[in-house]
Each structure stands twice: as structure tokens, then as C-alpha cells.
Amino acid sequence: GENVEQHPSTLSVQEGDSAVIKCTYSDSASNYFPWYKQELGKGPQLIIDIRSNVGEKKDQRIAVTLNKTAKHFSLHITETQPEDSAVYFCAAPLKAAGNKLTFGGGTRVLVKP
């Protein structure tokens, strides 16, 4: 069916190391891929997004890569810091959902000092 799958569900890294989260989507027509960070008890906050006309986008320690052929996109966090600990969600607009954003299951990232 139409969905967005996210892996891993949990990720534990040592401070300073990199973290990578991957998402796959089912709708080849999807053209916008945001990543959200959600801290405990708060709403999701957009941290980076990418559109289908580019393959990579970077913002300081955060980068997103997109492979339209394979229908997957990834979030890369370099030089992780304890404050990066949160739950991260990917999302994509799916035609089956009326082009509304469908969210992945989330990845709980823990950065150990």
C-alpha cells in the first residue's frame, strides 16, 4: 500500500559520531520530503527539507539526500551533540492520502555524551 517507512526505529550514537536515518516512500509522484525533529512534549519542528529537483541539501551539520529512482531519502547528522537527542520523523505527500503529508514511524535518536 501507499506508505512511508522509516528505519531504524531507535538509534544510539556516541557524541561526535554521525547518525543516518532512512526513509522509503511508495508514490513516485511525491516531490517534497521534509524532516522533523520532535522533542519530548513538543510539536514537530521542521529541520530540513528537499524537493525532487535536487539530490542533496545541506544545512550546517544536517544534510538530506534523495534518490528518486529508488524512492528513498535519508537524513544525515554529523558531529552529533547531546541536544540532537530527539525523535525524528520523515514525511512525504502521497497521492493515496490526497497529497497530504504521510509520516514515517519515527526514529528515536539518543546521543550519548
Next chain:
Amino acid sequence: GAVVSQHPSWVICKSGTSVKIECRSLDFQATTMFWYRQFPKQSLMLMATSNEGSKATYEQGVEKDKFLINHASLTLSTLTVTSAHPEDSSFYICSARDYARVNTEAFFGQGTRLTVV
């Protein structure tokens, strides 16, 4: 950046009462707002799409008579949980899209923790 304010941030109510949650876009106009429900350690589940000046569109399985949505202006949408029961306890989050920018990101409110006792 665009700011979406949600109020209240938390609320405790008795079973059988109704609770209203507000979602405001502070510095942009939003013809469309979305309401989500999130259970602990789970992803966001879209409940309904709120359209300014028209009826909301509810996702399958969401009771429209229980979760009343009103989008009376370009900057305000409200979700009213009617006759609340303990199983309605959850984290409710709204998001809004900037009317002036097509196919753009949605900005989220800070969420409302509802506890029904």
C-alpha cells in the same frame, strides 16, 4: 520562519465534558490546517484537514461528531473534543500551510496534552 501557536499546551478535564483546542498561524495566512493525534512513542496520525470557510475533511475512522473542527478565519482553526472520555487522552497537534506558498512545508504547533479523568 512561520509560527503556529497552539493553545492550551495541556489540559485536564472530567469525563463527559468538552474541550476546545485552538491553532493559530501568527505571521501568515493558512487556508488549510491539519489536526493530528499522537499516542506515546508513535507517529503522527492525521485526524482531519481543516479548510477555511468550509467543512473539515475527516480521515477514515475519525468521528466527526466527536472531534468538531471549525476554521472560521485564515489564521484560526479549533478542535473541540466533545463528551471526552479517558480513551481520548492523547497529544493533539495542529499544523498549517502558508496560503501564499504552494506545495510548501507545514508548520506545527507545540501540541496539546489532553488528559481525561
